[in-house]
Amino acid sequence: MTEWAVFLNNLDSIAKLPDYDALYFGADYCPHLMPGLAEIIPAYEECQRLDRPFTLVTPLCFEVVRPRFESLLAEFVNLVQTAEVVVNDWGLFEYMQGLPQLTPVIGRLLTRAKRFGQALSLSETDKSHFATLPLAHPHISGWLKKLGVTRLEVDSGEGLDFRQIDETNLKLSVYLPYSVVSVTRYCSAAYDPECGWRNYRDCAKACRENVIYLANPELTRPLIVKGCARLLESGPGLDKELETNVDRLIFWPDAL
Amino acid sequence: MRILAPLNHTAEIDPLIEAGADEFYAGYVSPLWLKRFTVLSSPNRRAFLAASFTDLAELTAAATLLKIRGKPLYLTLNRAFYSAAQYPLLLDEIRVFKELGVSGFIVADFELMLLIRESGLDVSLHLSSLAPVLNAHTAAFYERFGVKRITLPRSLTTEEINSITAANPSLSFDVFIGGGKCINVEGYCSFFHVNPDRSWPCVQDYAVMPQTRSTAAVLEAELLWQQCPRYLACGLCALGKLEKARVTGLKVVGRSARLENKLRLVRLVKKGLASLESTAAEDFCKTMLRLYETTYGRSCSPQLCYYPYEGFR
Numbered sequence: 257m258t259e260w261a262v263f264l265n266n267l268d269s270i271a272k273l274p275d276y277d278a279l280y281f282g283a284d285y286c287p288h289l290m291p292g293l294a295e296i297i298p299a300y301e302e303c304q305r306l307d308r309p310f311t312l313v314t315p316l317c318f319e320v321v322r323p324r325f326e327s328l329l330a331e332f333v334n335l336v337q338t339a340e341v342v343v344n345d346w347g348l349f350e351y352m353q354g355l356p357q358l359t360p361v362i363g364r365l366l367t368r369a370k371r372f373g374q375a376l377s378l379s380e381t382d383k384s385h386f387a388t389l390p391l392a393h394p395h396i397s398g399w400l401k402k403l404g405v406t407r408l409e410v411d412s413g414e415g416l417d418f419r420q421i422d423e424t425n426l427k428l429s430v431y432l433p434y435s436v437v438s439v440t441r442y443c444s445a446a447y448d449p450e451c452g453w454r455n456y457r458d459c460a461k462a463c464r465e466n467v468i469y470l471a472n473p474e475l476t477r478p479l480i481v482k483g484c485a486r487l488l489e490s491g492p493g494l495d496k497e498l499e500t501n502v503d504r505l506i507f508w509p510d511a512l
Numbered sequence: 513m514r515i516l517a518p519l520n521h522t523a524e525i526d527p528l529i530e531a532g533a534d535e536f537y538a539g540y541v542s543p544l545w546l547k548r549f550t551v552l553s554s555p556n557r558r559a560f561l562a563a564s565f566t567d568l569a570e571l572t573a574a575a576t577l578l579k580i581r582g583k584p585l586y587l588t589l590n591r592a593f594y595s596a597a598q599y600p601l602l603l604d605e606i607r608v609f610k611e612l613g614v615s616g617f618i619v620a621d622f623e624l625m626l627l628i629r630e631s632g633l634d635v636s637l638h639l640s641s642l643a644p645v646l647n648a649h650t651a652a653f654y655e656r657f658g659v660k661r662i663t664l665p666r667s668l669t670t671e672e673i674n675s676i677t678a679a680n681p682s683l684s685f686d687v688f689i690g691g692g693k694c695i696n697v698e699g700y701c702s703f704f705h706v707n708p709d710r711s712w713p714c715v716q717d718y719a720v721m722p723q724t725r726s727t728a729a730v731l732e733a734e735l736l737w738q739q740c741p742r743y744l745a746c747g748l749c750a751l752g753k754l755e756k757a758r759v760t761g762l763k764v765v766g767r768s769a770r771l772e773n774k775l776r777l778v779r780l781v782k783k784g785l786a787s788l789e790s791t792a793a794e795d796f797c798k799t800m801l802r803l804y805e806t807t808y809g810r811s812c813s814p815q816l817c818y819y820p821y822e823g824f825r
Contacts, residue, residue: 285700316644316646316697316700317646317647318646318647318667318668318672319646319647319648319668319672319675319676320669320671320672322647322648322649345646345647345650346649346650346653346654347645347646347647347648347649347650347651347652347653348649349653350649350650350652350653351649365700368592368593368699368702369702370702370704371702374703374704374706374713376552376704376706378552379550381549381550381553382550382552382553384595385549385550385552385553385595385598386553388593388594388595388596390592390593391593391622393596393623395623395626395627396622396623396626399622399626436700437701437702437703438696438697438700438701438702438703438714439696439697439700439701440667440695440696440697441667441697442667442695442737442815442820444730444733444734445730445733447729447730447732447733447736447814449729449732451814452814452817452820452821453814453820453821454821456669456821462730466730468720468721468730468731468734469720469721470718470719470720470721470734471718471719471721472713472716472717472718472719474713474716475713478721479713479718481730481734486696
């Protein structure tokens with residue numbers, strides 16, 4: 257049975273969503289989009305009220321925001337006792353080793369699978385290579401399991417051989433309908449022509465109102481620039497793979 | 513601080529040493545690798561052969577000459593991940609490179625690090641920026657894999673670099689100082705670097721299609737990247753802060769660049785280091801901006817500066 261989760265970073269849209277099995281709440285590609293505890297706790301309580309699982313999603317973590325995220329995780333664990341937390345930064349993973357009440361999930365930015373937005377003619381050898389589900393080799397997944405990891409996550413999974421998850425004791429989630437192809441700290445929505453970027457400590461989050469598409473003959477689909485992320489809409493043909501090997505799909509309704 | 517220079521031909525060694533290079537890094541793609549796999553899944557991040565040695569005899573000659581010159585050579589094996597079939601060949605090749613006198617390996621993949629450790633290979637591991645260390649805990653995390661030296665990604669501020677190095681006194685750290693500036697946080701990017709003219713998807717020309725809510729400022733910011741000669745990127749004005757932050761290696765980008773470009777950049781960094789000794793701290797940034805303009809015939813810009821958060825102007 258495949259579980260359907262929705263991934264949000266604010267509660268504004270939750271009431272409008274269709275039925276879902278679980279809530280993912282937080283941010284992954286941008287630390288500035290990470291909600292604070294004042295937003296996380298109502299989201300958690302809403303899940304408790306509806307008897308639905310809650311997963312906190314944490315982003316990549318620059319040193320300047322590390323203390324803030326450490327405090328957030330420490331306070332969060334005091335309030336909820338146990339929870340699943342998606343990590344997209346090995347430093348936060350390391351920090352979470354000291355918070356055993358939290359179950360780490362290796363997020364889509366850390367699993368490092370290739371996303372196939374470029375129009376490349378791949379040989380069979382290349383296809384086989386890039387079908388590798390990173391971190392799912394029995395050797396490394398065993399090591400992750402010892403550190404409390406229960407689940408790996410990937411973007412759309414285009415070109416991946418999902419069957420590799422069967423060789424591990426881990427579960428697999430897939431995000432839809434957008435993949436994060438790259439992340440920059442030089443956010444176009446935060447650029448100031450006079451002084452460059454000043455948003456490394458805090459940010460006005462202008463990305464929420466600004467999305468542009470970049471087209472190029474070398475790409476199979478337009479790149480979608482959303483703040484500091486470049487996204488791709490997922491490719492077709494995943495249905496069968498998803499049905500048989502993935503036990504959780506994460507729908508990302510407010511990606512754009 | 514030592515200058516770490518890129519290398520892809522033996523003939524480059526002596527001119528680069530004369531220009532100021534203290535250490536070297538190179539890639540190697542073996543004929544056996546190409547027979548069994550492809551250059552797209554090359555053992556290092558560069559998916560085109562011009563960036564790597566492809567002949568073991570020439571790599572041997574380079575390693576031998578560098579040994580004579582007393583300069584270390586590090587080999588890049590910095591793929592984000594390998595397929596299961598690639599690891600045995602990688603380990604075999606690492607044994608060969610160790611015999612050649614290669615001083616260390618620049619790696620990014622966990623499993624390779626674990627396999628090296630478990631196979632008893634006594635080699636020095638340096639972490640590539642493709643395994644991005646954005647905070648102090650991540651550096652500590654990788655130290656558990658036996659990493660002794662870390663190349664920090666381009667996207668950190670000097671304040672963050674200082675905090676990371678201070679929290680990890682048993683590790684040494686390199687930063688990029690000149691050459692190709694990557695817009696993206698390297699380890700969080702999954703683009704292929706395969707375009708024959710070496711124009712990567714992060715800087716290619718695009719038709720920009722605004723959505724209805726887009727603003728002119730966002731479009732302008734995107735177009736600036738497309739026009740940016742990123743191979744002229746530079747972090748010289750931060751040298752003083754980097755030295756105080758206990759950075760030991762200054763990495764020059766561009767394994768596949770022409771020798772004249774490598775020399776120009778190494779000389780520029782060498783001059784910057786000399787100025788650090790002779791220039792008052794309050795004048796240093798201005799001096800570096802003048803040096804940059806003299807060298808490249810153009811001004812620096814936020815897109816070209818490695819440390820734009822700190823006010824390149």
